[in-house]
Amino acid sequence: MKWPEAAMRASNGQVGQVRNGAGLFERVYALVRQVPSGRVVTYGQVAAALGNRRLARQVGWAMRTCPDDVPWHRVVNGAGQLSTRAEVGSFNPQRAWLEEEGVEFGVGGRIDLRVCGWNGWQE
DNA sequence: AGGTTGACTGGGG
């Protein structure tokens, strides 16, 4: 959709107690860009890193329209499953991409977060 | 200004 218009607009809003002078979208992208290949994080983790756990849904909304240099495929839901709607027919590019990076999928298409989950923002 | 929508979560059954 309208990137970067939407991001710009979001930049003057405020999120809970988070003052996003840098722009909510930009903050999300900057965070996601730090996730290393072969590892994944959850929407909730990103939201927590932003300072407000309840922004998980908005993180997902932000992922919908992100720059090409953002590894959006490394963001999954708390159950370790892909919640993307990016799949084309029965083929899910997000899964294929992750498998290329070495991420394993168990039965039901679940990723073991204890193995592939990343946690570099925990201060 | 008010209602609807989610690429979400955590808790309860």
Place this chain on the structure above:
DNA sequence: TCCCCAGCCAACC
């Protein structure tokens, strides 16, 4: 473990 449901909150009618 799985399913359902009530919160959530910015974006978008």
